[in-house]
Amino acid sequence: MRRPSTTTRRTAATASAALALALGATACGGTTGPASGGELSGQTVTVAGVWTGSEQQNFKKVLDAFTEKTGAKTVFVPSGDNVSTFVGSKIEGGNAPDVVMVPQVGVLQQFAKEGWLLPLSEQTARSAGSTLAPVWRNYGTVDGAYYGLYFKAAHKSTVWYAPEAFAQAGVNEPKSYADMLKAGRTLADSGRPAFAIAGEDGWTLTDWFENIYLSQAGPEKYDQLAQHRIKWTDESVVRALTTLGDLFKDKQLVAGGAQTALGTDFPTSVAQVFGPEPKAGMVYEGDFVGGVAKDQFGRKLGTDAKFFPFPAVDGGKAPVVSGGDAAVVLKDGKNGKAGMKLVEYLSGSEAAEVWARAGGFLSPNKEVGIAAYGDEITRGTADSLIAAGDSIRFDMSDQAPAAFGGTKGAGEWKLLQDFLRDPSDPQGTAAKLEAEAAKAYGN
Amino acid sequence: MADTMTARDRARDRARAGAARAPADGRRLARRRKRRLAVVFVLPALLLLGALVVYPVLFSFGRSLFDADGDRFVGAGNYVAIVQDPATLKAIRNSAIWVVVAPTLLTGLGLMLAVLTEKVRWATAFKLVLFLPMAVSFLAAGIIFRLAYEQDPDRGVLNAAVVGVHDSFGDAAAYPTARAREGQGLTGSAGGPYSTEGTVRPGRSVSLGLIGVAPDAVPAAAKAAAAAAPATDGIGGVVYLDFAPGGAGVPGRIDAGENGLPGMTVEAVRDGRVAASTVSADDGSFRLTGLADGDYTVRLPAANFAAPYQGVNWLGPALVTPAIIGAYLWVWTGFAMVLIGAGLAAIPRDALEAARMDGASEGQIFRKITVPLLSPVLTVVFVTLVINVMKVFDLVYIIAPGPVQEEANVLATRMWLVSFGGGNDQGLGSALSVVLLLLVVPAMVFNIRRFRRSGA
Numbered sequence: 001m002r003r004p005s006t007t008t009r010r011t012a013a014t015a016s017a018a019l020a021l022a023l024g025a026t027a028c029g030g031t032t033g034p035a036s037g038g039e040l041s042g043q044t045v046t047v048a049g050v051w052t053g054s055e056q057q058n059f060k061k062v063l064d065a066f067t068e069k070t071g072a073k074t075v076f077v078p079s080g081d082n083v084s085t086f087v088g089s090k091i092e093g094g095n096a097p098d099v100v101m102v103p104q105v106g107v108l109q110q111f112a113k114e115g116w117l118l119p120l121s122e123q124t125a126r127s128a129g130s131t132l133a134p135v136w137r138n139y140g141t142v143d144g145a146y147y148g149l150y151f152k153a154a155h156k157s158t159v160w161y162a163p164e165a166f167a168q169a170g171v172n173e174p175k176s177y178a179d180m181l182k183a184g185r186t187l188a189d190s191g192r193p194a195f196a197i198a199g200e201d202g203w204t205l206t207d208w209f210e211n212i213y214l215s216q217a218g219p220e221k222y223d224q225l226a227q228h229r230i231k232w233t234d235e236s237v238v239r240a241l242t243t244l245g246d247l248f249k250d251k252q253l254v255a256g257g258a259q260t261a262l263g264t265d266f267p268t269s270v271a272q273v274f275g276p277e278p279k280a281g282m283v284y285e286g287d288f289v290g291g292v293a294k295d296q297f298g299r300k301l302g303t304d305a306k307f308f309p310f311p312a313v314d315g316g317k318a319p320v321v322s323g324g325d326a327a328v329v330l331k332d333g334k335n336g337k338a339g340m341k342l343v344e345y346l347s348g349s350e351a352a353e354v355w356a357r358a359g360g361f362l363s364p365n366k367e368v369g370i371a372a373y374g375d376e377i378t379r380g381t382a383d384s385l386i387a388a389g390d391s392i393r394f395d396m397s398d399q400a401p402a403a404f405g406g407t408k409g410a411g412e413w414k415l416l417q418d419f420l421r422d423p424s425d426p427q428g429t430a431a432k433l434e435a436e437a438a439k440a441y442g443n
Numbered sequence: 444m445a446d447t448m449t450a451r452d453r454a455r456d457r458a459r460a461g462a463a464r465a466p467a468d469g470r471r472l473a474r475r476r477k478r479r480l481a482v483v484f485v486l487p488a489l490l491l492l493g494a495l496v497v498y499p500v501l502f503s504f505g506r507s508l509f510d511a512d513g514d515r516f517v518g519a520g521n522y523v524a525i526v527q528d529p530a531t532l533k534a535i536r537n538s539a540i541w542v543v544v545a546p547t548l549l550t551g552l553g554l555m556l557a558v559l560t561e562k563v564r565w566a567t568a569f570k571l572v573l574f575l576p577m578a579v580s581f582l583a584a585g586i587i588f589r590l591a592y593e594q595d596p597d598r599g600v601l602n603a604a605v606v607g608v609h610d611s612f613g614d615a616a617a618y619p620t621a622r623a624r625e626g627q628g629l630t631g632s633a634g635g636p637y638s639t640e641g642t643v644r645p646g647r648s649v650s651l652g653l654i655g656v657a658p659d660a661v662p663a664a665a666k667a668a669a670a671a672a673p674a675t676d677g678i679g680g681v682v683y684l685d686f687a688p689g690g691a692g693v694p695g696r697i698d699a700g701e702n703g704l705p706g707m708t709v710e711a712v713r714d715g716r717v718a719a720s721t722v723s724a725d726d727g728s729f730r731l732t733g734l735a736d737g738d739y740t741v742r743l744p745a746a747n748f749a750a751p752y753q754g755v756n757w758l759g760p761a762l763v764t765p766a767i768i769g770a771y772l773w774v775w776t777g778f779a780m781v782l783i784g785a786g787l788a789a790i791p792r793d794a795l796e797a798a799r800m801d802g803a804s805e806g807q808i809f810r811k812i813t814v815p816l817l818s819p820v821l822t823v824v825f826v827t828l829v830i831n832v833m834k835v836f837d838l839v840y841i842i843a844p845g846p847v848q849e850e851a852n853v854l855a856t857r858m859w860l861v862s863f864g865g866g867n868d869q870g871l872g873s874a875l876s877v878v879l880l881l882l883v884v885p886a887m888v889f890n891i892r893r894f895r896r897s898g899a
Contacts, residue, residue, distance in 0.1 A: 201845065259753075
């Protein structure tokens, strides 16, 4: 998926059009507090990021804390959904922000290859080395240079369920994929289909596939596939597709059948489980499902809405697929030094705790006190994220070229949607995926 | 234009040269100055046209000969890719459908409405209402129709109407989600009918366990399941929900907390004929009576389980293009009607009067007089719409949901998606735009020819 935003993703096209307008209106972010005479007083750090709404407000709290500490003024500039275009045009216009929060690995690599980034300071690297699992550092490293500090993380291996449906059916949180399907069938017996699947949004389907693949084929194969060093026609891909197909083709497991699932977008799929007229018992997606269940349907997390980690498939390790926003410093920024300081500040647990207290945030930093998170559910996801340590893998479709892994109605999104419609031929789907991937990766 | 002018001038010059050589020199000078002045006046327009139209066209053509990054020359490679890529071929097919269907329907509709509105009293108000959608942007119209075409009848107004009409002809089944528990005596495929595996003789009773009914889908009147004792000439039994809350029950047995399913039709079948039929009571019990001795199958007919009517899948792969064309009609009908209406007003009345005097019927007048006289206007409307339809983008982009976007794509959307919407292959995109241009050119030439002829 592209943007693990907690906001609704209904009809992406129209929304983004509206967003473009809204951004025009709010393009000038607020300047925060006056300088209080710290070491950086009188300097202004400009930060660009995709965050809007409450995410933006909470991030501004972190910036305020930085201002308080150092005296530097901070300005947040919303970049809109397409960070790479935004930053490119800002650099060309001689108005580059100092720090950018980059939401995709691919974009970070692109920036580094364009030569837009400064390697992070020694201190940031040291503090990242001791607080982040190596995998997070690797995702921020390009050609041996450490450019991106992962500050915010998303946990995309959580299966959310309605506890009352589980109680009615008499099932417990499953520990394996097979158990999960069995629990799902019991749920269906009780009159509530198992899974709400948001087939209209292709990214939810890629996330399904990635979890199964990571657990079944293991992290090494996962990395190879993500970089297209093995082909999608690999036996492991066919196996994962077959496993996914077992779920897709079972009418008892997919709420309303494939046809309905293909007309269900992500917010609707959450509504099917946690809304006023529930139609399914479980919905798989990232930690942000909790936010939607809470904000839109008034569910109390931990009692009315719970999650269990995506279970292990075929005896593998339980997968943890993740994503996150990395802070990078631009070469062309006017206050690169102050920007460096900001990233140093973000690498500490203090900054993460500010946002953690505000909610809607997970930190990959293992020194962030678990008590800083506001509720039990978030503590649970944070715990599981840290516990996964080095076996975490980034969302594969986010690592792929956008033409393959991030375009509505094309590439992997489209092919997995076709697979949901007719899961009878995993082999054929794998072949089609390989054809598209070869085109997009160009190798 | 300029060329023919100068050629003519030169010819004239030559003709007069012999007669008056000396004064001709002065005149030639004056003419040359005039020509120079004309060039100066035309220059700004030429520059603008060159910069805004000619240069981009040539650039696109050049770009279409290079690969995605723009640094490797691939010759006609991108054009070959167009013909080989199934998604692009689908877009070409859709564009063809659009170009044939939309302008034809629109011109026809516009003609009909224009002729009809001429005869109604509130013509202006009527025309105004039909013209209103023209004031709605394609983006807004797209969002409106995206909602109208929604599959869920609670959200999509069209399906709400379709389902409403459908349901007024037949009642919805009581237990659409129910199914037999496998291996417990009932067999049948999903959706019913379900029959007992073995046969039953009168005087015996059977219990038929079903699952898959949500607690709130069981009628409120349902009571704890209890089997009815059979009469000597009949079969008794119970239809019940074989799923106790919390999953505590044993499959195939009536456990505490398991309710009967009232209102279920039960039949006794022998040799393919229904011998007796009844409906289960509140506790799920039923008695089939009046049966002669023999072997019967007890059957729950499919009517109990019929899935509720889902309405039409407007935005499915099959109907999405017609659905979007429908939205396009909504926007443009007013335009066609007003233009044709204007043409209609200009038709000489005496021709119509004369025909009427000669006893022509209204149908004959329409076919033999109105349409031929209107044909210049109809052609203009048709050709304008063809050009417009070629570049339709917003409606397709907004109305088609992700899963069927490929099935709905037209050349313009495909071009954009390939170049900017993730593919970032501007070489292939440029090739598509060149193809699009080549397809529009004939219509343009035709239109310009017409304008010039009518101007002359």
